[in-house]
Amino acid sequence: MEKKFIYADNAATTAVSKAVLEEMIPYFTEEYGNASSIYALGRSAKKALETARERIAKTIGAEASEIYFTSCGSESDNWAIRSVCERLAKKGKKHIITSAFEHHAVLHTCQALEKQGFEVTYLPVYDNGIVKAEDVKNAIREDTAIVTIMYANNEIGTIQPVDEIAEICREKGVIFHTDAVQAVGHVEIDVHKQKIDMLSISGHKIHAQKGVGALYVRKGIPLTNLIYGGAQERNRRGGTENIPAIMGLAKAMEIANTDILKRAEKTARQRDRLINEILKISHTRLNGDPVKRLPGTVNISIEGIEGESLLLMLDLNGVCASSGSACTSGSLDPSHVLLALGLKHEVAHGSLRLSISDETTDEDIDHIVKVVPEVVERLRNMSPLWEKIIKEDNSK
Ligand SMILES: *Cc1c(COP(=O)(O)O)cnc(C)c1O
Secondary structure: OOOOOEEOEOOOOOOOOHHHHHHHOHHHHOOOOOOOOOOHHHHHHHHHHHHHHHHHHHHOOOOHHHEEEEOOHHHHHHHHHHHHHHHHHOOOOOEEEEEOOOOHHHHHHHHHHHHOOOEEEEEOOOOOOOOOHHHHHHHOOOOEEEEEOOOEOOOOOEEOOHHHHHHHHHHHOOEEEEEOOOOEOOEOOOOOOOOOOEEEEEOOOOOOOOOOEEEEEOOOOOOOOOEOOOOHHHHOEOOOOOHHHHHHHHHHHHHHOOOHHHHHHHHHHHHHHHHHHHOOOOOEEEOOOOOOEOOOEEEEEEOOOOHHHHHHHHHHOOEEOEEOOOHHHOOOOOOHHHHHOOOOHHHHHOEEEEEOOOOOOHHHHHHHHHHHHHHHHHHHHOOHHHHHHHHHHHOO
């Protein structure tokens, strides 16, 4: 039998698509000029760079002058938050509002700023994995410098009330940044219409390469210098531009935003099949709101098993997935996201994240929904934790 290989971890990273790769290749081979050089080869690189900026801006309703290229989503998050805080601290604004389940690129930046004397409010996300806009409103103070709330969560896929939060921030004159790394290309975004001030993008989550990202910054919001050394990115981020990666990002943004609703519908159908089938296993729960979620992301807690063992067994059965626990970081602590939802430690440990893409087929879903219950049963049969759960059930 042919060995199966199903990649269901697109929230961790994606394959570079063929069209993206094709877009990039000429910029390695013929069009390799430095965008700062004066001769034709350099000018043509410069032109490609500025066209890419325009193309990306267009996909999110921004202007080209509002797009800055970065090396990744983490850099975009760091730059946005630190930039605003550094500038506004001088005006006495040293308060940050964020949520308890942000990506570490945001959380650790906030924690670093705390050490520098900033005060941070970490808003709760409740058991549906969603921040309340009302809570943002109540948390805003005279000295609030920035509100940074993610567009969609990377572990559970819930979509946040970004429009309402943005509206509140605009009304109160507070800058609103959103980490949209998981949302871009999966939900329709129009930064001007939605009143978003700053938005982070990463290439490798949308079928472009690793190591390229972008930051949208609304006109009129100054950015502080990130890298000294050159005039690139309007003097704010020195360093010769990675034109092939940037061209790939532009292509990936265009593809991801074409027929977005139709594609999301197909993916959401597959996602709901995953949810419905896996929830047939006893002692499972879907993490996060069933409706307000990304089309491709599922996170289910399965009691009586260890997330890591589940992932290894799934791998042996040809399925790449991820767990709610932060196993990637080498830590055995349960995920801060699942704990923020109010899950108990042992439940948070046995969680499964499946994140599918356009390339996922119905046959892939068939295979996953066949393999997961089998693997769970085998693991539970070996688990003292499961024995305890069953005993407790029986004594009820
Ligand atoms: C992946 C991810 C990031 C980090 O992006 P990199 O390009 O890997 O640095 C930030 N935020 C969210 C929500 C992500 O999913």
